[in-house]
Amino acid sequence: MPICVACHQPIHGRFLQALGGNWHSQCFICPECRQPIGSGQFFEKKGYPFHPECYARKHAPLCHGCETPIVGTIITALGKSFHSQCFLCSACGKPIQAGGFLPHQDKPYHTACYHQKFSPRCVVCQGPIRTASYVTNLWGESHCEEHLHQYRSCFSCNRLMAPAVTGGGVVLSDGRALCQLCRQQGVENEFKGSKLLRQVRQFLHEQGMAFSEHPIPLRLTGLEEMQRLTQPKAGRPAVGVTRTQTFSRGGKVVERVLQEIVILHSLPEEHFTMVAAHELGHAWLFMNGIDELPPMVEEGLCGLCEHLWLKQFDTPHSVFRLKGLQEEKDAVYGQGYQAAISSLKRLSFNQLLDFIKKNRRFPISNPIARLLGVI
Numbered sequence: 001m002p003i004c005v006a007c008h009q010p011i012h013g014r015f016l017q018a019l020g021g022n023w024h025s026q027c028f029i030c031p032e033c034r035q036p037i038g039s040g041q042f043f044e045k046k047g048y049p050f051h052p053e054c055y056a057r058k059h060a061p062l063c064h065g066c067e068t069p070i071v072g073t074i075i076t077a078l079g080k081s082f083h084s085q086c087f088l089c090s091a092c093g094k095p096i097q098a099g100g101f102l103p104h105q106d107k108p109y110h111t112a113c114y115h116q117k118f119s120p121r122c123v124v125c126q127g128p129i130r131t132a133s134y135v136t137n138l139w140g141e142s143h144c145e146e147h148l149h150q151y152r153s154c155f156s157c158n159r160l161m162a163p164a165v166t167g168g169g170v171v172l173s174d175g176r177a178l179c180q181l182c183r184q185q186g187v188e189n190e191f192k193g194s195k196l197l198r199q200v201r202q203f204l205h206e207q208g209m210a211f212s213e214h215p216i217p218l219r220l221t222g223l224e225e226m227q228r229l230t231q232p233k234a235g236r237p238a239v240g241v242t243r244t245q246t247f248s249r250g251g252k253v254v255e256r257v258l259q260e261i262v263i264l265h266s267l268p269e270e271h272f273t274m275v276a277a278h279e280l281g282h283a284w285l286f287m288n289g290i291d292e293l294p295p296m297v298e299e300g301l302c303g304l305c306e307h308l309w310l311k312q313f314d315t316p317h318s319v320f321r322l323k324g325l326q327e328e329k330d331a332v333y334g335q336g337y338q339a340a341i342s343s344l345k346r347l348s349f350n351q352l353l354d355f356i357k358k359n360r361r362f363p364i365s366n367p368i369a370r371l372l373g374v375i
Helices: 053-060 111-118 145-149 180-184 190-207 223-229 269-287 295-310 316-326 333-344 349-359 365-373
Strands: 016-018 021-023 043-045 048-050 076-079 080-082 103-104 108-111 135-138 142-144 170-172 178-179 220-221 240-249 252-264
Touching: 043 053, 048 053, 103 111, 103 316, 108 111, 135 145, 142 145, 170 180, 178 180, 180 365, 190 220, 190 295, 220 223, 223 240, 223 252, 240 269, 252 269, 269 295, 269 316, 295 316, 295 349, 333 349
Parallel strands: 220 252
Antiparallel strands: 016 021, 043 048, 076 080, 103 108, 135 142, 170 178, 240 252
């Protein structure tokens, strides 16, 4: 004979089976309202049956969405509880089904909605970037990593030559790729280049880097000859060189000839003038007889000439070029530039030039610079 799990008395006649035991019908009651449950729906809590309404009132968590008790399926996310129909995407307002979501500021979003709303936009394909690995260039433009294999980078501005970014580009006869934006401003002949060189020379002269009245010859060339004239470092293509010649008698230099400044043709104006400022730094050192400086001092001073020229302008191009100087990793060019900038905080440009003339080093007290021989 079955025994009732509630009153522990024998059951005669009809009885209920629920929660793994046998019950008198009058014993199968809700402990909240003390009313029989009968054969209707109930919810269990700690071995006791509850009417759905009583269970919801007493034990069910409140839905964060509608603030009513949740009876049945509960979605727990972001430390909160939801009805399935109340767990909504904060962007499109539709329920978030199985398949996951992405949070932002403690709010849930469909994965697609999250990327559409918050992921950086690819400047190439215009879509949201859905991967953690992507490329951001010095212009602050981001693009999918895969586009690196689809488009060449511009030799001058380093942006991808994609139609949506730079209008595409061209490949010059010497193999350099130039985007259309840079190509439109290209310095193609010595007449235009010489005019720009004079402007940069005049600017540096006004800063204290005095030049003689003699003209400085300029010649434009291609990449192949430039590589023959220089010894470019890996990853750092040569763009300009200052060619000089000295004549000696009895072991003493009796004449100095600045033969020419050579710069790659077709560079856009802002790139060309930056290179011109750098090469004019070399020219000034040569004409003042300041020879055999430590490479970091010479290249650091020339980098400082670029810096001073670019700082006049408040354009995206000047910002890009200055970032390139600041983030240069090369031991000679990068650390030399940083040492020059640090020196300029202590001395005026005029005073710095005088110091280098007399001491052949930078006037900074930096242990690393001292170790590298630039102070």
